[in-house]
Amino acid sequence: MSQNAVDKDSEAVAPEKRGGLGRQFHAVQIAALLNGLGTRCGQLAVAWWALAETGSATAFAAFVAIGVAAEVAARGLFGWFGDQYRPHRIIASCYLISASTMLVLALLYAAGAYHSYALAAGLALIGICSGVGDPLQTTVIRTLVPVHLVELAVRRRSVMMSTASLLGPVVAGVSLSLVHAGGTLVINTAAVCLSFFLVLTVSAPRPDAGPPREGSHLNAWYQGTRDGFRYLYAIKSEYHLALLALVVNLALYPLFGILIPALVHRSFPGSAWAVGVVEGGFAVGLVLGGLGVVSRVSKAVGRAGAIFSGFGLLGMGMVVSGAVAFFVPGNLALFVVVATISLTFAGVGLVLVNINASTVRALASPQSMRNRMMASAGFASGLASPVGSLFSGVFSDAWSEEVTMLGLGALILVAVAVASRSSHISRVMSLSDTDVVDAYQRLYPAASNKPTPAGPVDASP
Incomplete structure (x- = not known):
C-alpha cells in the first residue's frame, strides 16, 4: 500500500503536524479534559444538591443514574451525526449545550428553586452531550494527525482522560466543600465554556458520508443508526x-x-x-x-x-x-x-x-x-x-x-x-x-x- 493511500484521511493535516500531533489535536484533547472535569463535577454537584434537599441516598443514586443512562443511550442513538457532519462542530455544540445547562442549574440553585424534574432533565441533557461528544473526540484523531501517529495520539488522549478520572473526585470534593453545589456549577460552567472556545479554533474536514439520499432527516437518521449497529x-x-x-x-x-x-x-x-x-x-x-x-x-x-x-x-x-x-x-x-x-x-x-x-x-x-x-x-x-x-x-x-x-x-x-x-x-x-x-x-x-x-x-x- 502506498503512503498516499495510507494518508488519504490525513490530507487536511497541516504540514507542521507531520512531525508531531499538532496544535489542533491538543486543542481538542485539552478541551475534552476540561469538559470531562466540568461535566463530571457538575453532575456530582447536582446529585449532591439533591442529597442535601431530600436527605435520600436513593435520590442521589437516581440522579447519578439518569446522567449515565442518558450518556449510554446517546452513544447508540446519535453516533450517525459524527459520520455525517463536521466532528469539531458537533463537539463544540455539545460543549455549548452542556455549559448552558449547567449555568441554568446554577441559577436555579442561587434562587433556591429545587425542582427535581428540572434537575433530572438537566442531567439527562448533559449526559446526552457527553455520549455524543466522547466518541467524536477519538474519531476526529484520524483527521487531525497522520496515520503513523494515530496510536501515539490515542495514548496521549488516554493520559488526558485518565488524568480527568484521577482529578475529578478530588476537584469535586474540594469545590463542594469550599463553594458548595452552586459555586461548583459556576466553576464547571466556566471550564466547559473554555472547552467550547478551544474547539472553535479547530478545523476538521467534513466526513465523506456518501451520496445524499432522498428522504426526511428522520428517515436518514434512522437508517444510518440502524446501519451502525448492523x-x-x-x-x-x-x-x-x-x-x-x-x-x-x-x-x-x-x-x-x-x-x-x-x-x-x-x-x-x-x-x-x-x-x-x-x-x-x-x-x-x-x-x-x-x-x-x-x-x-x-x-x-x-x-x-x-x-x-x-x-x-x-x-x-x-x-x-x-x-x-x-x-x-x-x-x-x-x-x-x-x-x-x-x-x-x-x-x-x-x-x-x-x-x-x-x-x-x-x-x-x-x-x-x-x-x-x-x-x-x-x-x-x-x-x-x-x-x-x-x-x-x-x-x-x-x-x-x-x-x-x-x-x-x-x-x-x-x-x-x-x-x-x-x-x-x-x-x-x-x-x-x-x-x-x-x-x-x-x-x-x-x-x-x-x-x-x-x-x-x-x-x-
Whole structure:
C-alpha cells in the first residue's frame, strides 16, 4: 500500500503536524479534559444538591443514574451525526449545550428553586452531550494527525482522560466543600465554556458520508443508526470485543460505584478515606498505562496479547481484592495495600485494552462508518453498567461484597478465556500498522455491500 493511500484521511493535516500531533489535536484533547472535569463535577454537584434537599441516598443514586443512562443511550442513538457532519462542530455544540445547562442549574440553585424534574432533565441533557461528544473526540484523531501517529495520539488522549478520572473526585470534593453545589456549577460552567472556545479554533474536514439520499432527516437518521449497529455485528472482531467489554463492564462499573464503598462502610466504618485510596490506585494505573506501558507491552506480545492480558489484569485485580477481604476480614491496612496495588495493575490493564482497541478501530474502520463504530461499541458495552449495578447490589445482600467481587472477577477471567479463542480478534489485532488501515473493508467486504444512507449533509466550507 502506498503512503498516499495510507494518508488519504490525513490530507487536511497541516504540514507542521507531520512531525508531531499538532496544535489542533491538543486543542481538542485539552478541551475534552476540561469538559470531562466540568461535566463530571457538575453532575456530582447536582446529585449532591439533591442529597442535601431530600436527605435520600436513593435520590442521589437516581440522579447519578439518569446522567449515565442518558450518556449510554446517546452513544447508540446519535453516533450517525459524527459520520455525517463536521466532528469539531458537533463537539463544540455539545460543549455549548452542556455549559448552558449547567449555568441554568446554577441559577436555579442561587434562587433556591429545587425542582427535581428540572434537575433530572438537566442531567439527562448533559449526559446526552457527553455520549455524543466522547466518541467524536477519538474519531476526529484520524483527521487531525497522520496515520503513523494515530496510536501515539490515542495514548496521549488516554493520559488526558485518565488524568480527568484521577482529578475529578478530588476537584469535586474540594469545590463542594469550599463553594458548595452552586459555586461548583459556576466553576464547571466556566471550564466547559473554555472547552467550547478551544474547539472553535479547530478545523476538521467534513466526513465523506456518501451520496445524499432522498428522504426526511428522520428517515436518514434512522437508517444510518440502524446501519451502525448492523456494521458492528458484521465486523466480527469488533462484535466479539463488544461482547467481552459488556461482561467486563457488568463487573467493573459496580466495583467502584457500589462494592468497594459498601464493603468499606460495612467492614471498616469510619474509614471512608480507604475508598478514595483504593479507587485512586485504579486511576493511577490508568495514567501509568498511557505513559508508555501500553506501547512496550504491545510491542512485546502484540495487540491481541495486550488486549487479552489487559482484560486478565482487570479480572485478577477484582479477584485479589475480593480474596483479601474475604480470607483476612477486618484487616484495614492489608486490604487497602493489596487492593490498591492490584487495582493499579487493573487500571493498566484497562488502558492496554482501550488504547489497542481504539487505535485499530480508528484505523481499520471506513471513514463513512468510523464514528458509528466507536459509538455503537461504546453503547453495546455500556448497557451492562446499570444491569451490573442492580445485580451487584442483590448479590451483595445475599452473599457479601467480597464474595460478589470474587465472583465478578472470575466471570471476567472466564470471558477472557472464551474470547481468546476468537480467530477474528486474533487476525485483526495481528495486522501490521500498514495493513490495519481500512482493513475492515478488505476483511469483511459483505459488511459494506449496503450503501450507507446519507440524507442532508453539511456542505459548508
